Amino acid sequence: MANTPEVFATDAAQTETVVEHGSVEHVEPELFGLAPFQVVAVAMTVLILIAIWKKVPGMIVGGLDNKIAAIKRQLDEAKTLRAEAEALRDEYRRKVAGAEKDAEAMLANAQREADAILAKAEEDSKAMVERRKRMAEDKIAAAEREAVESVRAHAASAAAAAAGKLIAEKHDADADRKLADDLIAGI
Numbered sequence: 001m002a003n004t005p006e007v008f009a010t011d012a013a014q015t016e017t018v019v020e021h022g023s024v025e026h027v028e029p030e031l032f033g034l035a036p037f038q039v040v041a042v043a044m045t046v047l048i049l050i051a052i053w054k055k056v057p058g059m060i061v062g063g064l065d066n067k068i069a070a071i072k073r074q075l076d077e078a079k080t081l082r083a084e085a086e087a088l089r090d091e092y093r094r095k096v097a098g099a100e101k102d103a104e105a106m107l108a109n110a111q112r113e114a115d116a117i118l119a120k121a122e123e124d125s126k127a128m129v130e131r132r133k134r135m136a137e138d139k140i141a142a143a144e145r146e147a148v149e150s151v152r153a154h155a156a157s158a159a160a161a162a163a164g165k166l167i168a169e170k171h172d173a174d175a176d177r178k179l180a181d182d183l184i185a186g187i
Contacts (some may be wrong), residue, residue, distance in 0.1 A: 031039050051057065171179075
């Protein structure tokens, strides 16, 4: 057994209790005459007493109180933000509803204006057709008058020419003198 570790024991360890388990003896360690569980209990008691003496529970409670206060502030802030968000949401809902109403009103107004423009255009086109018809009738009447005057002038000139020709054929110089004398006498 060259590889087995060598265990050194102190004088206190040699007074340990021997427990037998079958054929092998087992030795329980001790510290100041206390078993291991007793040493742990004493250590925990000392730790708890030191913690109380140094006011560790107060520090823990204070830290927890601070954390609780911070969480309350955050919750209050969250409630405030939520209320603001709900107010904004309601405001935008009202604005959207108002915008929809405005859009409907604008659409209805545009439809009325379009109908009015269409009716005005129809009236204007009828009036323009009527004016153009009157202008055409006036032009036709003017052309008829001009044609009648032209025919009259042509007829008058033809009549004058025919009368001149007839007079020239039927009147001679003696008839002209007699006519001239009659006219002078009548003055």
